[in-house]
Amino acid sequence: MERLAAMTGGAPAAAVRLSGITKTFDGVPVLRDVACGIAPGSVHALLGGNGSGKSTLLKILAGVHQADQGGTITIRGQEHATGSYGPAIARRSGLRFVHQDLGLVPDLTVSENFALESGYPRRAGLAISWRELRRSARTILEQAHVDVDPQTLVRDLRPSDRTLVAIARALRDGDEHLTLVLDEPTASLSQHEAKVLLEAIRRCQRRGQTIVYVSHRLPEVLAIADRISVLRDGVLVADQDVADLDESGIVTLMTGQELRRQTARSGPGTGAPAILKVGALAAAPLREVSLTVRRHEIVGIAGLLGSGRSTLLRTLFGQAGPEGGGFEVDGVPARFRSPRDAIRRGVALVPEDRGADAAFADLPLWENVSATVIGKYWSGWRMARASERRDAIGLIETFGIRSATADAPFTHLSGGNQQKAVLARWLRLDPRLLLLDEPTQGVDAPARADIHELVRQHVARGNAALVVSSDFEELEALCHRVIVLRDGTQVAELDGPRLTEAAIAGLTQTARKESTRD
Numbered sequence: 150m151e152r153l154a155a156m157t158g159g160a161p162a163a164a165v166r167l168s169g170i171t172k173t174f175d176g177v178p179v180l181r182d183v184a185c186g187i188a189p190g191s192v193h194a195l196l197g198g199n200g201s202g203k204s205t206l207l208k209i210l211a212g213v214h215q216a217d218q219g220g221t222i223t224i225r226g227q228e229h230a231t232g233s234y235g236p237a238i239a240r241r242s243g244l245r246f247v248h249q250d251l252g253l254v255p256d257l258t259v260s261e262n263f264a265l266e267s268g269y270p271r272r273a274g275l276a277i278s279w280r281e282l283r284r285s286a287r288t289i290l291e292q293a294h295v296d297v298d299p300q301t302l303v304r305d306l307r308p309s310d311r312t313l314v315a316i317a318r319a320l321r322d323g324d325e326h327l328t329l330v331l332d333e334p335t336a337s338l339s340q341h342e343a344k345v346l347l348e349a350i351r352r353c354q355r356r357g358q359t360i361v362y363v364s365h366r367l368p369e370v371l372a373i374a375d376r377i378s379v380l381r382d383g384v385l386v387a388d389q390d391v392a393d394l395d396e397s398g399i400v401t402l403m404t405g406q407e408l409r410r411q412t413a414r415s416g417p418g419t420g421a422p423a424i425l426k427v428g429a430l431a432a433a434p435l436r437e438v439s440l441t442v443r444r445h446e447i448v449g450i451a452g453l454l455g456s457g458r459s460t461l462l463r464t465l466f467g468q469a470g471p472e473g474g475g476f477e478v479d480g481v482p483a484r485f486r487s488p489r490d491a492i493r494r495g496v497a498l499v500p501e502d503r504g505a506d507a508a509f510a511d512l513p514l515w516e517n518v519s520a521t522v523i524g525k526y527w528s529g530w531r532m533a534r535a536s537e538r539r540d541a542i543g544l545i546e547t548f549g550i551r552s553a554t555a556d557a558p559f560t561h562l563s564g565g566n567q568q569k570a571v572l573a574r575w576l577r578l579d580p581r582l583l584l585l586d587e588p589t590q591g592v593d594a595p596a597r598a599d600i601h602e603l604v605r606q607h608v609a610r611g612n613a614a615l616v617v618s619s620d621f622e623e624l625e626a627l628c629h630r631v632i633v634l635r636d637g638t639q640v641a642e643l644d645g646p647r648l649t650e651a652a653i654a655g656l657t658q659t660a661r662k663e664s665t666r667d
């Protein structure tokens with residue numbers, strides 16, 4: 150590419166160039182006059198805090214949202230006015246998108262998922278040619294270096310393989326002129342799986358393809374991106390090479406402030422009273438798990454998918470019954486038949502899938518924040534709506550939840566702000582035992598620091614927290630102790646100076662045997 154530029158004496162046409170991109174939702178601007186270019190053959194990361202406008206910009210590029218009049222989107226020299234740009238132009242121009250939800254149908258095979266977009270091959274007589282379907286799927290997978298059987302149900306694939314299949318599908322008809330746009334492809338992957346995906350991105354780049362990449366994982370961005378564009382409150386505040394940057398430099402660009410470094414404090418010691426005591430708990434895949442979480446303590450659970458980490462939290466929250474053993478909360482045996490029983494005993498779970506499991510998607514933000522404390526506002530014959538709303542708005546401010554208004558539907562919030570809203574709602578109940586499943590997935594670095602601080606303050610008030618995270622750096626920063634699970638069994642416990650990201654990674658990976666379900 151550079152050679153071509155040198156020979157022709159000019160810079161190569163940008164793969165994509167945006168100019169004057171503004172987007173207003175209900176009168177509120179979320180992107181303001183954004184202009185940037187993406188060099189062909191580069192990996193270009195689009196960064197910014199939660200709610201800064203990244204997904205909106207990608208949706209404009211995909212033609213899903215239309216930007217306000219007056220801007221242009223130029224793809225390989227072809228200029229389009231924002232008013233006339235749509236999904237068909239994006240596709241024709243070689244833009245391919247892999248969104249966070251991947252768009253794969255779990256109950257169909259990989260080859261059937263490919264056929265959903267390209268159509269089923271048919272024999273004379275119009276019968277579907279299953280053999281041809283498998284053959285073409287195999288070719289697509291081979292070209293993308295994805296080692297999965299096209300007959301596998303998507304549901305049975307490992308998460309990283311699902312993402313690789315979605316990428317293979319996006320690029321199946323492609324050449325080096327394609328631009329692949331990935332929205333947080335590694336958000337729900339373990340570090341090992343993320344590495345596999347980053348290698349696939351590098352392969353695309355070696356083929357000459359251009360990659361636009363949104364991620365909150367800054368070490369990953371530093372490892373893979375050539376250039377970054379940074380959005381802050383809908384304004385492009387930086388567009389520069391990665392070479393001169395480090396993590397804290399990027400955070401400063403994103404926020405205008407330096408990143409607060411977090412350090413775990415020393416734990417409460419073995420003399421502190423136990424809030425949770427688990428004894429020989431069995432709930433497939435968990436076997437004989439015993440652990441204690443004390444007052445003022447944050448305990449982490451590390452393990453690969455299939456290790457039983459989420460099952461542990463679900464069991465403690467009454468969503469699954471133990472098959473053996475049991476647990477006590479505050480010294481009293483707990484036999485929860487439902488989350489309602491758990492909540493009554495002061496146990497709260499903030500689940501991993503905040504969209505499906507934790508939120509009321511159609512209700513406004515303020516009602517989502519107050520949904521667990523409705524009883525408090527019931528005055529016998531009517532709801533004290535005004536004071537409920539006032540309190541919720543106060544909470545939205547305290548938690549730094551960014552939204553155009555408190556009345557915005559929950560689904561209009563950016564991912565990180567959704568997570569803060571769900572956490573705010575549960576912390577309001579002041580639970581004795583806070584269970585957190587991937588608490589900062591998809592959350593930007595400053596908001597992550599805020600969430601960690603909120604959890605610390607919560608346990609400082611005499612409570613306890615049990616945290617499952619695939620982000621081992623998070624476990625090191627947040628927890629007093631970390632228990633490592635492998636295939637449903639406890640294999641190690643780390644604390645003090647032994648509690649490091651590297652140690653956790655080593656212990657979870659040893660004798661790796663990943664399964665697809667947790």
Ligand SMILES: Nc1ncnc2c1ncn2[C@@H]1O[C@H](COP(=O)(O)OP(=O)(O)OP(=O)(O)O)[C@@H](O)[C@H]1O
Nearest residue numbers: 174179199200201202203204205561562563564565
């Ligand atoms: N359909 C919509 N209607 C109204 N407002 C919206 C809509 N979609 C997004 N917004 C608002 O636009 C702003 C930018 O959101 P966007 O999802 O683009 O942020 P983001 O940078 O991708 O955040 P995250 O990192 O949390 O995913 C947010 O304030 C969001 O609430």
